[in-house]
Amino acid sequence: xxxxxxxxxxxxxxxxxxxxxxxxxxxxxxxxxxxxxxxxxxxxxxxxxxxxxxxxxxxxxxxxxxxxxxxxxxxxxxxxxxxxxxxxxxxxxxxxxxxxxxxxxxxxxxxxxxxxxxxxxxxxxxxxxxxxxxxxxxxxxxxxxxxxxxxx
Numbered sequence: 001x002x003x004x005x006x007x008x009x010x011x012x013x014x015x016x017x018x019x020x021x022x023x024x025x026x027x028x029x030x031x032x033x034x035x036x037x038x039x040x041x042x043x044x045x046x047x048x049x050x051x052x053x054x055x056x057x058x059x060x061x062x063x064x065x066x067x068x069x070x071x072x073x074x075x076x077x078x079x080x081x082x083x084x085x086x087x088x089x090x091x092x093x094x095x096x097x098x099x100x101x102x103x104x105x106x107x108x109x110x111x112x113x114x115x116x117x118x119x120x121x122x123x124x125x126x127x128x129x130x131x132x133x134x135x136x137x138x139x140x141x142x143x144x145x146x147x148x149x150x151x152x
Contacts, residue, residue, distance in 0.1 A: 035136065035148060038070040038112065039063055045149065058134070058149040060124070063117045070112035071148065075140050082110035083138030089145060090123055093131040098123055124151055 037045040037058065047056060063069075071088060074081040084107075090099040103113045123132060135145040 033074060033076050033146070035071060035073040037149065040067055049146065056147065056149045058151050060117060060120060060151065063121070065118035065121060067117040069115045069117055069120065071115065071136065072110060072112040073136050073138070074110060077140060082106055083140045085139040086113060087137045088113055088115055089135045089137055091133050091135060092127055098127065098132065120151065
C-alpha cells in the first residue's frame with residue numbers, strides 16, 4: 001500500500017520538476033547582459049551575451065552619413081541597467097584600436113550611446129579589406145570588453 005501512495009507524490013514531483021524545466025527553458029535570457037542597436041530610432045539588432053557571434057554583423061550600406069547608431073547595453077547586475085565609464089570601441093582584425101567614443105555616467109537611467117554613422121563608414125572605407133569590430137567597454141566588465149558586432 002505504501003508504494004501506491006508514493007507513486008502519486010512521485011508523479012506530482014516529476015510534473016512539478018518538468019514544469020520548472022519548461023519555464024526555465026522559455027526564459028533563458030533572465031539574468032544575462034543584453035544590448036540593442038538602433039539605426040536612429042529603428043531597432044536593427046537585439047542580442048543577449050550568450051548568442052553566437054555569427055549573428056552579430058552590422059551592415060550599414062543602406063545607412064545615410066547623417067544617421068546615428070544608438071547602442072543601449074543593459075547590465076543585469078545594476079539597478080538602472082546602465083554601466084559606468086562606458087565607451088564604444090572600434091578595432092581592426094589585429095586588435096588595434098581605431099576609434100573610441102566615451103559616454104557620461106548616468107546612474108538613474110540607461111541612456112543610449114550614440115555614434116555617428118558617418119564616422120563608422122569612414123572607418124570602414126579606411127580599413128577596406130579588413131574586418132573591423134565594435135566593442136562595448138565599461139567598469140562593470142572588470143577590464144574586459146564585449147563584442148557587439150562585426151562591421152561589414
